[in-house]
Amino acid sequence: xxxxxxxxxxxxxxxxxxxxxxxxxxxxxxxxxxxxxxxxxxxxxxxxxxxxxxxxxxxxxxxxxxxxxxxxxxxxxxxxxxxxxxxxxxxxxxxxxxxxxxxxxxxxxxxxxxxxxxxxxxxxxxxxxxxxxxxxxxxxxxxxxxxxxxxxxxxxxxxxxxxxxxxxxxxxxxxxxxxxxxxxxxxxxxxxxxxxxxxxxxxxxx
Numbered sequence: 518x519x520x521x522x523x524x525x526x527x528x529x530x531x532x533x534x535x536x537x538x539x540x541x542x543x544x545x546x547x548x549x550x551x552x553x554x555x556x557x558x559x560x561x562x563x564x565x566x567x568x569x570x571x572x573x574x575x576x577x578x579x580x581x582x583x584x585x586x587x588x589x590x591x592x593x594x595x596x597x598x599x600x601x602x603x604x605x606x607x608x609x610x611x612x613x614x615x616x617x618x619x620x621x622x623x624x625x626x627x628x629x630x631x632x633x634x635x636x637x638x639x640x641x642x643x644x645x646x647x648x649x650x651x652x653x654x655x656x657x658x659x660x661x662x663x664x665x666x667x668x669x670x671x672x673x674x675x676x677x678x679x680x681x682x683x684x685x686x687x688x689x690x691x692x693x694x695x696x697x698x699x700x701x702x703x704x705x706x707x708x709x710x711x712x713x714x715x716x717x718x719x720x721x722x723x
Contacts, residue, residue: 519682521674523690526550529645534652537687541653545686546570548662548677549649551585552613552642553716554670554696555677557685558585558657562625567658573684575665582628583615583637585657587650592616592638595623595656602704605721610640611647613716617703628658635705645691661696670696 520540522533541547544566546559557573559566561584571577586592589607596618598606606616620629620636629636639659641647650657663670664680671677674690681688700717703710709722 519678519685520687521678521682521690522687524645526691527644529648529691531652533689534648537649537689538652540687541657546573546684547687547689548674548681548685549646549689550643550691550694551639551646551659552611552697553661553699554672554694555662555674556585556659557662558659561628561656561658564625564627567627569684570660573681574660574663580660581630581637583639583659584624584628585646585650585659586638586640587647587656588640591656592618592640595621596636596638597621598704599707601707602709605702605704605709606640609717609721611642612640613642613697613699615639615699615701617701617705617712619705633705635703637701639699643691645689649689661698672696 541560544563546566546569557570615637617635617637624636661670672695673693674688677688698715700715701712702722703712711719
């Protein structure tokens with residue numbers, strides 16, 4: 518049976534964040550809010566938790582996960598970022614963007630694109646997500662909460678609870694958040710390439 522925490526969207530309770538981090542560090546799978554909708558997440562180094570997410574979403578190991586980072590210092594630890602890419606990312610984060618970059622050796626190989634050795638990275642705007650990452654002190658491995666057979670990600674945590682309470686360890690309720698996919702920008706080969714137009718403004722990358 519999963520735990521269910523109601524968090525204030527602007528001032529999330531520190532006590533509950535600490536408990537959430539303990540669950541993640543013990544190998545838990547959590548549902549949490551981001552600026553682009555709810556997501557499933559686990560500790561970066563926990564393969565068993567990662568495998569549980571694959572089973573929940575019924576996807577294979579080739580699925581591209583995103584590394585959720587609290588700030589630019591984490592991003593540069595887990596990805597190779599040249600000066601041009603760094604300036605672009607700095608000027609547009611936090612925000613609704615996913616940046617594709619070449620991963621460093623800090624990223625487990627199972628999360629890297631087989632051919633290009635890239636990883637998607639994000640610095641979210643959502644205050645609960647940022648507070649959780651700050652308390653954790655390291656990135657979260659994350660993927661959108663798109664359940665099998667559904668076209669759109671879940672937006673209502675109460676509905677998530679009825680579907681997932683026996684499959685995840687914790688649901689962080691931060692209000693109803695409709696899915697709004699991020700803008701995906703590939704910065705792995707120098708010049709920015711817009712892979713998907715989403716919530717983030719594409720103009721800075723044209």
